[in-house]
Every structure is written in C-alpha cells, then in structure tokens.
Amino acid sequence: MKNSNKILDETPFQTAGPFLHIGCMPNKIKINNLYKNDLGEVPFKNKNGIEMITVEGSVFDGNGIALDDVMLETWQCDENGQFFEDNGFARFIPNKLTKQFKLFTVKPGQVENLDGKNQCPHICLLISSRGLNMTLNTRIYFEGDDLINDPILSMIKNNKGNIDSLVAKKIKKNIYVFNVFLQGNKETVFFDI
C-alpha cells in the first residue's frame, strides 16, 4: 500500500444522463455491431432446472410517472448463497411501452451478516438516470421470508425507515412486484453503504 497516510478523495459522481444506453447497453438501442452481448443480460448462466423467480415493477418519479429512461443494476448470490465473477449481476431497463422492468433470476439464498447471523435473502439494486446526480443504492427483500428477525431490516426500522418499500410483494407463485418510488409518501429507502 503506497502513501498509506493519505486517503484520497473518491472521484465525484455525475448523472448518467439520458443516453446511458449507448455505453451500457448498445444492443438495446440497435447499436448492434459493437458488443456480442450487452453486459448483464442474464444474472446467471447455467441455471437449467433451477426454479426461477420474476421480479417486476416500475420506477416512479415525484409526479407518479413511471420512468423509462432509468437503468437498474442488480447484484445477488445464487440459491446457495454463492456468487463468482459476474454471475449474480444483471442490468436492465423498463420496457418503453409498459414502463415495467422484469428481472428473471433465482431467488437468492441467505448470506451471513458480520456477526454470523443470517440475513434474509435480498438483491442489491442500483438505480442510475437523468436527473440523479448520484446512483441510488437500495435492496429488494421478499415477502414471506422471516423479515422481522433480519438484522439489517431491524436497523432500518430503528432509523424510522419505511421497510415496506424494500419488500417485493408476492402476487403469484414465483412472481414478485417491486416498485421504486423516488419521491413522495411512499419514497423508497435508499442506503449509504
């Protein structure tokens, strides 16, 4: 470690702007001759035969409008709590017409908290877009899990955070709905990690 006394400042964020697709998902906007695949098209390869879930929803602004120019990125472990290389990473945008995103993935297993206790299954979620000077951090938890005893959710509750905003609602077998509210009385809890 060089210059161990001096801690450098992190480079500041700037907005990803409205044209982030050019750099992050060129195939989605018909720039087809550059990359074979867009990054994070599927979170896991080789999950044949494993039960999959769908997490679907929209990202709403302060006017209650579902946005179609946001980029969502997720990072999670697999059903056994494992992740390696870029397996577990996905990147997606809402559909232009329905304004809904859909993440087709495996339900993550439990991961250990620092104290060795298990954390409820969750997916880390980043949101970037025009109008956001910094990328936002949140998490997707799942209805039906033992959320009351989760150490992180308890911490959020103690900080008066709206933990409901972090829980994907089960609407059918293996289908969950998770909406993000950037503002308003349902504003999603965002994290300083």
Add this chain to the structure above:
Amino acid sequence: MNVKSLVKRNYKKQPEIDFPDYKSSIFRAPKNKKISIPSNLEIFGPIFKKKIISKLDNDLTLNFSKNQMSPLGHKIIIHGTVSDQFSNPIKGALIEIWQANAAGKYLHQEDKNPAPIDPNFSGCGRSLTSSDGSYEFLTIQPGPYPYPNRGIEWRPMHIHFSIFGESFGQRLITQMYFEGDPLINLCPMVNSIADEKAKKSLVGKLDTSRSNIQNILAYKFDIVLRGVKQTYFENRQEGL
C-alpha cells in the same frame, strides 16, 4: 475476526442530489436522508473477465467505422489510472464510456439536438484496466451541445464514464470534462458539487508529453474508487 468494509463515503465531496438548478433532479431526487447500513454482498464483485472485451472496444475511431472511414473531428487519447482511496491500483476494473460526436450529437433516438449523426462513430467504448490500474481510449473530441434546462443551456464537452472496481459498493458513474472549457463553470451538473477541489478532479488534464509523442492530443483522467479496509472486530454487540 477480520471484516472487510468500505471507507465511508464523504458526501461533502459529492454532488448534491436535490439540486434544482439541474431541472431534471426536481422530481427525481429522493428527499429523505439515506440510511446507513453495513456493507455485505456489496464488498464483493461483480468481476468482469477479459474475454468480454474485443480488440477495438477501446478504439472509438475504428470500432464503428465503415470501410475504414474515420469519424469526423480530431482524435484524442484519454488515459489514466483507476485506484482506490489508499492509492492501490485496481486491476481489471471495467470502464464503459459514452459520448457525443464531434458535432455534439449522440447516436440515440432521444437526442433532439439538430446536429448531424456521424455514420462512422457510435460514441461507445469499454476497457478493462491493466495490472497497474491503467486504461486508455482512442476517440474523437466530443462537441459541446445545447439542451433544455432553465431555457436552453450548453453542456461542456464531456465523456461519460461508468466504472466497476472490485466491489459493487465501489461502483461509480461520472463524467470527464476537458481542461480549459469555459462551459464547465456554467454547468449546473458540475456545480451540483460544492467542493472546488472535487469539481476540478473531474477535469481531464491536457497531457502535452503524451500528445507530442503520438501526434494526437492526449488528456489524463485519474479515477479514485472507494477504499476497502480490513477491520478487526471483537465482542460484537447483539444485533449489530
């Protein structure tokens, strides 16, 4: 036991999220205070492998050209290093960039600026950093362009950068500006950062030594991602 954690983010050196001078932030910036939680999965990965990168991915002057035709505008080299806050170089960091062409036009159907598209330029590139944390792109000088904000305003010349280091919590999306551009100080997106030094760190510096060797204007832009530290914990409190 030893536990890895991320250096706490210093928000004084970051842009204000809720910054009405940048109009798009008015209905998008969350109003509640962020809640601090310990990092966990965010400490690790994703890690991207070399095999995703093709030879021309970091050469925007060739990666979209038809019949060896060059894009319009003057070529520039953008280079620098990616390190963490402890000055450790980050190897294998994925940098994705996107930018307007020389006329200030993006190859994107939502770009309403009536400037010409360049059929030989996509404005898209990516690269993985070498073992010393260094990266390099060959591209075209992007033009400034007008956009609707408080009336019509002008974006300074810039290149968008998206970076993945070794952990999800280090993820950074930013923009690099060009030394000497008078539009930088007028830009509300830049001015959403209050700290002058932090603002300046987004300006790529003209690198004359490099420019003279290759006969191409070069700019140096170094990127610092959050540090990951090891902390020793004893007797943890219940529920922490």
